[in-house]
Amino acid sequence: MSLVSGPGRAQVAGGNLPNELQLAVEKHVKYIQSLDTRKDELEYWLTEHLRLNGVYWGLTALHLLGHPDALPRHETVEFVLSCQHDNGGFGPAPGHDPHMLYTVSAVQILVTVDALDELEKRGKTGREGVGRYIAQLQDRDDGSFAGDEWGETDTRFLFGALNALSLMRLLSYIDVTKAVAYVQACANFDGGYGVSPGAESHAGQIFVCVGALAIADRLDLVDKDRLGSWLSERQLNNGGLNGRPEKLEDVCYSWWVMSSLAMIGKLGWIDKDKLSKFILQCQDPELGGMADRPGDAVDVFHTVFGIAGLSLIGYPGLKPVDPIYCMPLEVVNRAVGR
Numbered sequence: 001m002s003l004v005s006g007p008g009r010a011q012v013a014g015g016n017l018p019n020e021l022q023l024a025v026e027k028h029v030k031y032i033q034s035l036d037t038r039k040d041e042l043e044y045w046l047t048e049h050l051r052l053n054g055v056y057w058g059l060t061a062l063h064l065l066g067h068p069d070a071l072p073r074h075e076t077v078e079f080v081l082s083c084q085h086d087n088g089g090f091g092p093a094p095g096h097d098p099h100m101l102y103t104v105s106a107v108q109i110l111v112t113v114d115a116l117d118e119l120e121k122r123g124k125t126g127r128e129g130v131g132r133y134i135a136q137l138q139d140r141d142d143g144s145f146a147g148d149e150w151g152e153t154d155t156r157f158l159f160g161a162l163n164a165l166s167l168m169r170l171l172s173y174i175d176v177t178k179a180v181a182y183v184q185a186c187a188n189f190d191g192g193y194g195v196s197p198g199a200e201s202h203a204g205q206i207f208v209c210v211g212a213l214a215i216a217d218r219l220d221l222v223d224k225d226r227l228g229s230w231l232s233e234r235q236l237n238n239g240g241l242n243g244r245p246e247k248l249e250d251v252c253y254s255w256w257v258m259s260s261l262a263m264i265g266k267l268g269w270i271d272k273d274k275l276s277k278f279i280l281q282c283q284d285p286e287l288g289g290m291a292d293r294p295g296d297a298v299d300v301f302h303t304v305f306g307i308a309g310l311s312l313i314g315y316p317g318l319k320p321v322d323p324i325y326c327m328p329l330e331v332v333n334r335a336v337g338r
């Protein structure tokens with residue numbers, strides 16, 4: 001199970017583009033399947049620190065493309081379980097230290113392939129052990145979360161904790177009220193959120209903060225009109241979205257910005273046709289995969305967020321994505337009991 005970039009490149013805007021761009025579904029499926037067969041390449045080993053995340057990105061993309069069985073389920077579950085430690089946490093690959101972000105990916109993968117019972121039977125710990133690992137990373141004074149025992153705090157970790165615990169129905173393990181208060185402390189006058197109190201607004205941080213509030217059922221705290229207009233200003237003339245003012249467009253922001261707009265009910269504040277055209281220009285129509293912008297090398301990270309962005313704006317043929325969890329909507333509905 002791997003994560004590598006390339007070998008393909010997205011087509012260059014202004015080149016010989018067909019008038020009607022199409023999503024190259026079969027090519028993307030083949031691209032994701034090929035990622036695990038390139039173990040002889042140096043890049044496979046250089047990206048070992050991202051492997052569990054890579055499996056989550058590839059698996060989610062395949063589900064949204066309507067090919068949920070394109071990765072072998074048994075090997076996927078075995079790989080995830082081999083990354084677990086005795087303390088309940090997961091590392092990115094066997095033998096690597098556990099961290100919140102990999103633990104969240106592990107839970108998301110197991111829930112997507114409906115394998116929490118296999119964790120219970122064959123994991124180093126069951127689901128409750130995973131929940132306790134996540135819960136002990138919360139600072140019980142200010143509600144924030146660290147990523148691992150070394151203690152760096154980031155709203156990404158807070159969101160990850162709420163995400164994984166809610167999927168396992170273990171939210172009661174943490175102080176949700178204090179977590180919500182911490183997110184509130186990261187809110188800015190422009191309606192956005194930063195990485196910590198006082199930090200500037202950034203689309204990635206907005207996604208995790210609004211997502212955390214959505215899971216805690218506290219979207220009433222969001223200044224929806226102000227945030228909606230800040231997010232809608234992220235769309236540039238070429239249709240792509242950036243993460244904050246004065247920055248370049250990037251396919252992954254199609255996800256951070258659009259999912260945030262979806263959570264506050266303002267998806268209509270973006271020109272969807274222009275965005276969908278931009279995302280399609282970022283794919284390699286021959287070898288599959290998507291890049292951050294036209295002409296760059298493809299990778300599985302931008303592939304999943306490009307496809308998820310297209311799903312969110314209703315691109316035909318894709319399975320609906322859940323805007324909070326970035327997982328198939330029907331999987332999340334089943335897991336959290338909506």
Ligand SMILES: [Zn+2]
Pocket residue numbers: 250251252253292302
């Ligand atoms: Zn990006």
